[in-house]
Amino acid sequence: MLDREKIAILESKRFYTYVIKEHLNPLFKSYNYKRKGNTWYKVNDDVYIQLKIRKSIHNLGREIAFKFSIKMILNKNIENTVEIHGEKMNWEWDFQNTYGNDVNPFLTKDRYDIKRKKFGWSDWYVIFRENKFDELLYEHILIDFKDYLLPLLEKINNEDLFLKIVNEKHKSLHFNINEFVSKNYR
Secondary structure (H helix, E strand, O other), X not given: OOHHHHXXXXXXXXXHHHHHHHHHHHXXXXXXXXXXXXXXXXXXXXXXXXXXXEEOOOOOOOOEEEEEEEEEEEOOOOOOEEEEOOXXXXXXXXXXXXXXXXXXXXXXXXXXXXXXXXXXXXXXXXXXXXXXXXXXXXXXXXXXXXXXXXXXXXXXXXXXXXXXXXXXXXXXXXXXXXXXXXXXXX
């Protein structure tokens, strides 16, 4: 491997850490998320929300890929206390009433199409060359989170809306939360 290829891989790994420490962590903190490792979480009234970032285990030379998963779980305010990330909370883990997915259903159709055309793997953010770091960060990741994902998650804060989202997701493989909430909850 050429020295410049080693440098590009190292720069990709630094970029991943930089995105988390310098951009995502402060952004999520501004929305009152707490962090443990590569996971951010918060209780949004009736709904527990968890955002997790994963890096691809495949290293294809100068490429690094990562994706986000979002889980939402309904808080039924029951007596059973469970521990989540070291904190005691009243949560019932009912996987029939749990939502899990990646970022895409939170984007508008137009935004999703841009992401799919840019990265190919629609649920991953992929860095192919070291000179694309700024473009990926400022034109994709931060826009997806600031303009779409986080504001939408703020609206999902009650049992009624959460259960409707879970119900609609079971009806359609291609369910889009952004469209559903925009049409039904302004």
